[in-house]
């Protein structure tokens with residue numbers, strides 16, 4: 001009898017490697033939790049907005065009941081914000097859920113999914129999870145090479161994942177390039193445009209992806225409340241697409257995939273313009289703080305449009321792991337990216353000015369050792 005359960009494509013999955021939790025690092029390295037700085041998961045350094053906390057407390061009173069399976073109020077708020085009908089919106093348990101649902105809804109085993117080298121790890125997982133073939137297109141300057149991705153689409157391809165800005169590299173694709181891509185993609189190929197970091201874009205880089213959704217029935221835009229809105233622990237994301245795609249997403253998603261507290265908090269956060277503005281200002285200042293320090297240390301980095309920076313901490317293939325360990329010993333958690341094929345690099349999330357300063361001091365020390 002075979003001791004292997006499940007299909008071969010499931011056994012072949014390499015599980016997602018998350019940033020180390022603070023408590024785990026404290027235990028492992030004998031440190032005080034309060035002294036640890038975590039800049040590893042692109043979380044919001046301001047934490048949960050006060051507006052969302054209030055909404056959650058109110059929602060807690062109703063937790064004996066199931067959540068609204070259709071997320072009426074949250075969808076209404078999103079529909080208003082993005083000027084689309086509410087039935088063009090799919091809510092997700094984080095946008096990871098959206099990416100998974102999309103793979104299940106649009107791709108079958110043996111078909112193919114196109115995504116870029118050094119793009120978000122969940123694209124590979126979602127592809128593998130449905131037993132589809134991976135078409136990984138080599139990156140160009142650590143970002144997406146859209147003409148090459150277009151050329152890579154074959155007769156079996158049903159889905160393309162694009163992250164803009166991209167994680168873990170922070171690269172950005174200008175609107176004109178995306179539009180040129182959308183114009184040429186075959187109509188039977190779904191394009192998932194993952195905009196997890198959209199809110200961090202400077203005004204001159206912002207573009208209207210929902211206008212494209214109205215124009216292209218094969219486009220799905222994915223967003224999250226985990227980064228700019230400070231709700232990573234609650235797990236809320238959403239997709240905007242025309243009914244042809246949204247109807248299928250709805251059949252695949254679990255009926256209660258977004259809990260009541262998360263729905264309430266997301267509405268509050270969505271309307272909290274002050275919180276978003278504070279986060280954007282802190283991010284821009286922190287980016288400058290980091291990149292000035294990296295330049296002073298002679299470190300190469302990839303110019304970032306998100307709330308994190310990919311920085312090269314050495315020339316040998318063990319550099320990322322070595323510097324990561326040296327940082328952990330000093331109570332600073334960042335993200336090694338060897339699993340992305342970037343073993344000389346670390347991805348560092350932008351924190352509060354004081355947290356950034358701790359990272360810079362610890363990195364300086366680690367590099368000198």
Ligand SMILES: *Cc1c(COP(=O)(O)O)cnc(C)c1O
Pocket residue numbers: 042093094095096097120163166167194196223224225226227232235236237
């Ligand atoms: C963080 C991230 C997400 C989503 O995270 P959720 O918490 O699941 O919403 C999606 N795409 C990219 C590229 C990300 O970096």
